[in-house]
Amino acid sequence: MKIYTRVGDDGTTSLCDGSRLSKDDIRVEAYGTLDELNAHIGLLISLLQTSSLKEGVQPAANLTDFLSEIQEELFVIGGELARAEIKTEEPVSTQKLITKIEAIIDELSSQLPVQQHFVLPGGVIPASQSHVCRTICRRAERRIVALSHVATVSSKIFIFVNRLSDYFFILSRYLNNDSGISEKIWKNTCR
Secondary structure (H helix, E strand, O other): OOOOOOHHHHOEEEOOOOOEEEOOOHHHHHHHHHHHHHHHHHHHHHHHHHHHHHHOOOOOHHHHHHHHHHHHHHHHHHHHHOOOOOOOOOOHHHHHHHHHHHHHHHHHHOOOOOOOOEEEOOOOHHHHHHHHHHHHHHHHHHHHHHHHOOOOOOHHHHHHHHHHHHHHHHHHHHHHHHOOOOOEEEOOOOO
């Protein structure tokens, strides 16, 4: 099987039902941005595994396993957004993962100093990559909201993506704190 089909050479792509639309359609932007986020999560997992190997310790299996679980759910949601007619029923797996994300955010937050200022992205490489995931997640959220103006989108997808960006923020703080790296803070306030 060849990887190229030449079918998309005209600037169109196929949805799950075989219908075609322009590659710059908001639907393609929405699920394409989720795909980009998924690739960056893969990089974050690799960085966590590599940094742990350098130090001679095992990566936190529950952390990398959870990130892999998120990757799988992003494929489910991306597939849902790639349908001409999005299902209106609420995905059960998404709701369960929202609950799990909230519990992990609470757990990680309890191990961190209270946040008094805005945090500037940076620190150890995995924490910095977590910030990249956060910003791509926010962009995906904006694309999904735009899609919702022309198509029905499950409210659980909005909640999942919003909560996921919060998770990446807390994860970045946790990774820096766990590595003994002080956060860079922005001391100014919004004017």
